[in-house]
Amino acid sequence: MALRKDIWRPAIVMATAEAIVARGSIEGFPLMWLPPMGSFQFLADPFGLWRDGRLYVFVETYDYRVRIGAIEVLVYDADFRLVDRQPVLNEPWHLSYPLVFEAEGETWMLPEAHRSNRLTLYRAVDFPARWEPAHVIELDHVAVDATPVFHDGRWWLFYTSADREPDKMSALHVAYADRLAGPWTPHPMNPVRVDVASARPGGMPLVIDGRIVLPVQDCSRTYGxxxxxxxxxxxxxxxxxxxxxxxxxxxxxxxxxxxxFHTLSAAGPVTLVDMKRTELSLHGLSIEAIREIKKLPPRRRASVRG
Structure with missing residues (x-):
């Protein structure tokens, strides 16, 4: 049970993702933070779509007291004023990394949900608030942070494997398909890259000079x-x-x-990012201790409480 907790906070950077990649930094670009959360809560993993002059920012919302992420949307007008905020997707398992995109005449979300032991593609029924499971993507491994992109007439999917804890950070896999719904074929070189500093996807892919550029997380020093x-x-x-x-x-x-810094997501003229601080607190340890006690059988629980 760690004393130090990651607390993430997303921001809107007033620059294109291509400009940020070219500079190699978000330093010097204006940014606007998303609203703060309460103690031991955070927002993370921002992805966005523009529609009718509004920016829809989808994020993971997380509370250390519950430890199951869910998906919210924050809606900004053209002047980046927050005009709406609401939950949009909850499941019995943890959800994060709500990658939203438009393809094949529909709006899709492919959230991270490896604790469900499957990769589920959701379709918007009533954007942005209602989503339905549309397809289960079958792969060679349970995927972590699966990230699709359509390039040169084919769908490509980048992900790490949930098989072992180290693989989540360091083993990049690729699959390809003619259609978003599949069938998907794992790449014969999987894992195509094994490197804790440059394997786990971390945002919306770009195409620069005809090549796919995938934001990846450097977890060599710390997660994200x-x-x-x-x-x-x-x-x-x-x-x-x-x-x-x-x-x-x-x-x-x-x-x-x-x-x-573990998300870099292109959203038209702006880019969505998230950055973290860590919070050191005995209260954080007490939250985890209470959670562990609740998992015990009633008799054991009573003996722990004295």
Missing amino acids: GAIRPLTMTVLTTERFEAEVGDAMVPPASSAPFVEG
Whole structure:
């Protein structure tokens, strides 16, 4: 039970993701923070869509007292004033990384949900508030932070494996398909990359100079310590080669959120990011202790309480 807790906070950066990748930093670009949360709660993993002049920002919302993430949407007008906020997706298992995108005439969400032991693609029934499970994507492993992109007439899906705890951070896999619903074919070189500093997806893929650039997390120092651009120099159904760029870390101006940076999501003229601080508190330890006690059988629970 850790004394130190990650507390994430998303922000809207007033620059394109391409401009940020070219600079190698969000330093110097204006940004606007999303609203703060209460004690031992946070928002994270922002993804966004523009529709009718409004920016819809989908995020994970998390409370350490509950420890099951859910998905919310925050709606901003053209002047970036918050005009609405509501929950949009809850399941019995943890949800995060709500990657939203438009394709094949529909609006989709592919959230991280590896604790359900499957990868479920949701379709918007009444955007942005109502979503229905549309397809289960079958892969070679239970996927973590699965990230799709359509490029050169084919769908590509990047993800890490939930098989072992280290693999979640360090073993990048690829699959491909002709249609979003599949069937999906795992790449024969899987895992195509094993590197704790540049494997786990961390945001919306870009296409720059005809090549896919995937934001990936650098977890070598801490979970979500930095973002690196991973450029696919060779990507076919048989081969994979990539080059990784320098780490992008939170600027000093984002203090106290300077201890991690693990999402970089393009949203038209702006980019959505999140950065973290860590919170050291005995209260945090007591929250986890209470949770563990509640898991015990009634007799054991009574003896622990004395």
